[in-house]
Amino acid sequence: MYKIVAKRVVAPNIYLMDVEAPRVAKSSYPGQFVIVKMDEKGERIPLTICDIDKERGTITIVFQTMGASTKRMAEYEAGDCFADFVGPLGQPSELVHEDIEELKKKKIIFVAGGVGAAPVYPQVKWLHEHGVQADVIVGCKSKDMLILEDEMKAVAGNLFVATDDGSYGYKGFVTDLLKEKVEDEKMGYDLVIAIGPMIMMKFVAKYTKEQGIQTIVSLNPIMVDGTGMCGACRVTIGDEVKFACVDGPEFDGHLVDFDESMRRQTLYKTEEGKKLLEFEEGDTHHHGGCGCGGDK
Ligand SMILES: Cc1cc2nc3c(=O)[nH]c(=O)nc-3n(C[C@H](O)[C@H](O)[C@H](O)COP(=O)(O)OP(=O)(O)OC[C@H]3O[C@@H](n4cnc5c(N)ncnc54)[C@H](O)[C@@H]3O)c2cc1C
Numbered sequence: 321m322y323k324i325v326a327k328r329v330v331a332p333n334i335y336l337m338d339v340e341a342p343r344v345a346k347s348s349y350p351g352q353f354v355i356v357k358m359d360e361k362g363e364r365i366p367l368t369i370c371d372i373d374k375e376r377g378t379i380t381i382v383f384q385t386m387g388a389s390t391k392r393m394a395e396y397e398a399g400d401c402f403a404d405f406v407g408p409l410g411q412p413s414e415l416v417h418e419d420i421e422e423l424k425k426k427k428i429i430f431v432a433g434g435v436g437a438a439p440v441y442p443q444v445k446w447l448h449e450h451g452v453q454a455d456v457i458v459g460c461k462s463k464d465m466l467i468l469e470d471e472m473k474a475v476a477g478n479l480f481v482a483t484d485d486g487s488y489g490y491k492g493f494v495t496d497l498l499k500e501k502v503e504d505e506k507m508g509y510d511l512v513i514a515i516g517p518m519i520m521m522k523f524v525a526k527y528t529k530e531q532g533i534q535t536i537v538s539l540n541p542i543m544v545d546g547t548g549m550c551g552a553c554r555v556t557i558g559d560e561v562k563f564a565c566v567d568g569p570e571f572d573g574h575l576v577d578f579d580e581s582m583r584r585q586t587l588y589k590t591e592e593g594k595k596l597l598e599f600e601e602g603d604t605h606h607h608g609g610c611g612c613g614g615d616k
């Protein structure tokens with residue numbers, strides 16, 4: 321069992337929890353995720369690792385209530401336990417493998433949409449701890465939906481906030497603010513890392529491709545087993561089929577087929593849609609036709 325040692329509401333319908341999971345904490349890196357199960361029969365919920373405390377043996381998760389499972393999860397309090405907390409899953413961010421001196425020469429900017437600030441935070445914190453300054457743009461609907469502002473300010477070079485309604489910071493989308501910062505010659509960014517809704521990442525990548533700026537995105541397709549067997553999280557990167565849970569979740573944003581990913585996301589919600597995908601994708605639908613039954 322995995323005990324929740326702290327819980328707080330960070331914005332309307334967005335919750336932060338510190339969970340006791342020493343083995344996960346020991347081997348986790350920024351960019352990876354966990355799959356949480358509330359009880360034996362509960363759905364598997366993939367959530368990005370938002371912070372790691374190796375000494376306390378805790379992992380921080382930040383989640384927004386979307387449907388039944390996340391709403392149930394929000395009712396859990398400090399002292400309650402999750403039945404399962406599997407991780408770390410996926411590949412760590414590419415940044416943790418790069419030469420620190422080379423990273424210091426780069427001008428990096430993160431673009432986070434909504435709860436995407438949660439997966440951005442551990443990467444910016446890791447860079448800060450290694451002496452690398454990175455700027456951050458966080459976008460949300462309104463001021464009350466902004467999360468982790470103080471935490472982000474403590475580790476980011478510059479923190480720029482955009483709200484859709486103009487209630488705080490720049491009025492408009494993160495993509496517009498990114499354009500403004502890129503066009504400001506003093507900024508001279510040469511690496512963009514975008515994490516948020518698929519549509520946001522699509523438009524960030526489209527713009528940075530035109531500008532010739534290297535871009536990494538973190539994909540969040542439907543995931544079921546998280547081990548590369550069920551095929552739920554299949555994505556097309558360039559001319560290759562990849563599985564976000566084992567090959568990602570981070571990929572070269574200029575190579576991602578976002579339209580296909582968004583279509584799969586919609587189709588995967590119904591049995592009929594899943595059958596259509598199976599028909600269209602053949603063997604690769606289940607990663608080589610493993611017959612595991614996908615989401616069963
Ligand atoms: C690698 C990864 C990291 C993620 N990190 C975070 C995070 O840090 N914070 C956060 O709030 N959310 C995160 N998500 C999304 C989160 O997993 C879903 O919001 C959650 O599973 C919704 O479950 P539900 O039953 O409450 O909602 P449902 O009503 O079942 O679904 C609502 C929507 O959530 C998405 N979703 C549902 N099930 C899954 C699933 N198994 N895998 C992926 N997406 C799903 C779909 O878009 C769906 O339309 C992440 C997803 C992935 C794949």
Ligand code: FES
Nearest residue numbers: 544546548551565
């Ligand atoms: S969740 Fe990635 S293959 Fe099943």
